[in-house]
Amino acid sequence: MIEMKNVYKKYPNGIVAANGIDVEIKQGEFVYVVGPSGAGKSTFIKMMYREERPTSGDIFINGTNLSTLKNSKVPYLRRQIGVVFQDFKLLPRLNVYENVAFALEVIEETPKVIRNRVMEVLELVGLKHKARMFPTELSGGEQQRVSIARSIVNTPKLVIADEPTGNLDPDTSWEIMNIFEEINARGTTIIMATHNREIVNTIRHRVIVVEGGLITRDEDKGEYGYEN
Amino acid sequence: MKTRTANRHFRDSLKSISRNGWMTFASVSAVTVTLLLVGVFVMIMMNLNKIADDLERDVEIKVIVELTADEASITALEEEIKNTPGVAEVQYSPKEDELNKLVMDFGEDLRLFEQQNPLHNVFYAKAANPQETEQVAKKIDRLDNTFEVKYGEGKIERLFSFLNTSRNVGLVLILALLFTAMFLISNTIRITIVARRRDIEIMKLVGATNWFIRIPFILEGMWLGILGAIIPITLVTTLYYNIHKVVAPKLAQGNLFELLDFSPFIYQVNALILLMGVLIGVWGSFMSVRKFLRV
Ligand SMILES: Nc1ncnc2c1ncn2[C@@H]1O[C@H](COP(=O)(O)OP(=O)(O)OP(=O)(O)O)[C@@H](O)[C@H]1O
Ligand SMILES: [Mg+2]
Numbered sequence: 001m002i003e004m005k006n007v008y009k010k011y012p013n014g015i016v017a018a019n020g021i022d023v024e025i026k027q028g029e030f031v032y033v034v035g036p037s038g039a040g041k042s043t044f045i046k047m048m049y050r051e052e053r054p055t056s057g058d059i060f061i062n063g064t065n066l067s068t069l070k071n072s073k074v075p076y077l078r079r080q081i082g083v084v085f086q087d088f089k090l091l092p093r094l095n096v097y098e099n100v101a102f103a104l105e106v107i108e109e110t111p112k113v114i115r116n117r118v119m120e121v122l123e124l125v126g127l128k129h130k131a132r133m134f135p136t137e138l139s140g141g142e143q144q145r146v147s148i149a150r151s152i153v154n155t156p157k158l159v160i161a162d163e164p165t166g167n168l169d170p171d172t173s174w175e176i177m178n179i180f181e182e183i184n185a186r187g188t189t190i191i192m193a194t195h196n197r198e199i200v201n202t203i204r205h206r207v208i209v210v211e212g213g214l215i216t217r218d219e220d221k222g223e224y225g226y227e228n
Numbered sequence: 229m230k231t232r233t234a235n236r237h238f239r240d241s242l243k244s245i246s247r248n249g250w251m252t253f254a255s256v257s258a259v260t261v262t263l264l265l266v267g268v269f270v271m272i273m274m275n276l277n278k279i280a281d282d283l284e285r286d287v288e289i290k291v292i293v294e295l296t297a298d299e300a301s302i303t304a305l306e307e308e309i310k311n312t313p314g315v316a317e318v319q320y321s322p323k324e325d326e327l328n329k330l331v332m333d334f335g336e337d338l339r340l341f342e343q344q345n346p347l348h349n350v351f352y353a354k355a356a357n358p359q360e361t362e363q364v365a366k367k368i369d370r371l372d373n374t375f376e377v378k379y380g381e382g383k384i385e386r387l388f389s390f391l392n393t394s395r396n397v398g399l400v401l402i403l404a405l406l407f408t409a410m411f412l413i414s415n416t417i418r419i420t421i422v423a424r425r426r427d428i429e430i431m432k433l434v435g436a437t438n439w440f441i442r443i444p445f446i447l448e449g450m451w452l453g454i455l456g457a458i459i460p461i462t463l464v465t466t467l468y469y470n471i472h473k474v475v476a477p478k479l480a481q482g483n484l485f486e487l488l489d490f491s492p493f494i495y496q497v498n499a500l501i502l503l504m505g506v507l508i509g510v511w512g513s514f515m516s517v518r519k520f521l522r523v
Contacts, residue, residue, distance in 0.1 A: 049433070074432075075435045075436060075437045075440075078432075078435040079435035083434075085433075089430045089433060089434075091427050091430055091431070093424075102431070102436075103435065105233070105236055106434065106436045106440055107435070108229075108232065108233050110232065111232060150434065
């Protein structure tokens with residue numbers, strides 16, 4: 001499903017955030033991406049839906065080569081991938097409901113399907129009662145849950161989450177993990193960057209450790225395994 | 229694009245208008261001021277143009293026939309004037325008619341001359357293009373049996389050069405005004421879009437195509453244009469209605485020139501104002517959003 005070959009990324013300011021990454025992730029896998037702050041986790045993730053482009057190397061998503069993908073086709077790539085952004089990226093002028101609905105509107109779903117699906121996922125993340133509120137009226141954790149709701153609302157085959165529990169209290173974090181577990185059980189690939197040792201060590205999945213733009217460890221049912 | 233997506237864009241653009249409160253107000257104000265200026269200006273220009281046309285149309289060439297010319301040569305001369313290139317129409321006025329005109333203007337005393345009419349027979353000709361009156365007059369002057377050809381030398385040259393300059397100045401002013409308007413408005417709209425640059429970036433990251441993002445902005449520009457046209461249309465219409473009511477009867481007495489009729493002129497001006505508002509709004513949005521779509 002996802003394949004990276006010798007991916008190298010140097011930002012315009014000279015920082016090398018990926019220094020030769022080779023990795024393969026299969027359909028249906030659940031992968032934790034861990035590593036110290038500034039290690040290159042977000043960069044690694046951003047290259048998958050082409051928010052960032054590698055300086056060299058190739059990335060394949062479902063057989064599509066992202067290096068040669070035309071700009072006009074990028075929206076169609078992004079629709080197959082649900083992304084929970086580290087900084088949420090909610091539309092400030094739209095309320096909770098509209099933010100989540102947006103992901104369905106771009107794929108021109110019927111109003112009925114949109115209404116049902118949006119209420120369904122808002123219920124799932126526990127924000128049904130705040131559907132009419134605007135992002136600025138929400139706490140960080142609530143905004144994060146809206147971002148999660150939006151990422152899964154169109155049932156993508158791949159969900160990429162950048163620290164989806166970063167702003168959540170332990171109880172809500174576990175609830176969110178349950179949601180991810182559930183959609184993973186239905187065959188969705190999940191890639192999750194996290195600093196949450198407890199979660200990684202409790203719900204065991206494949207762990208990819210990124211340090212200094214390199215994958216330094218990659219093991220199935222691994223442990224968080226380093227001090228930060 | 230599906231109908232429901234079109235509906236969504238439609239609703240979205242309206243929502244954006246109301247949620248962007250003062251930005252909408254700023255843009256609409258800019259459009260309003262500009263369209264008002266353009267509207268008043270077009271109104272003045274079109275009327276000046278009409279007056280110029282009226283004045284031009286009154287310019288005649290008076291061809292005074294030799295006293296010695298007999299009936300046959302007068303008919304021949306008429307034919308020749310008609311065939312002179314650039315002549316639109318010719319009218320014959322025999323010396324009896326000329327005398328009658330004088331009697332009308334200066335009184336019955338002149339009837340004395342009816343026995344021994346000292347006047348010439350006259351042709352009145354008009355040039356197809358009034359601006360070429362002078363050349364046409366000179367050509368007629370070269371024909372046989374013409375005693376004298378008059379066309380208001382000097383006076384009409386000055387009239388024409390005045391009319392031409394004012395027409396050109398008006399055109400330049402309108403163009404300059406339009407250009408400023410476009411600049412002003414696309415700038416205001418750009419500010420509202422810069423404020424939403426992050427929105428555009430997010431929409432793209434969530435899988436929206438460029439057109440999906442662009443269309444609501446373009447529709448929004450259209451609304452701004454339409455909203456901005458309301459006050460100018462109302463004011464220009466009221467203004468012209470009142471001016472026309474006061475000025476037109478006075479001009480009608482002079483019989484020299486008239487204002488353009490209220491209808492259909494005012495509808496044309498209003499349509500122009502509306503069209504320009506929409507074009508400016510749409511164009512401004514389109515140009516401004518273009519820059520931010522490269523995410
Ligand atoms: N847009 C950018 N321009 C320049 N440098 C960047 C940019 N984004 C990230 N970097 C740099 O690249 C490196 C990796 O950043 P990245 O965001 O991938 O780290 P991370 O592992 O996600 O960290 P964290 O755990 O804090 O989220 C950092 O040194 C950062 O300063
Ligand atoms: Mg990060």
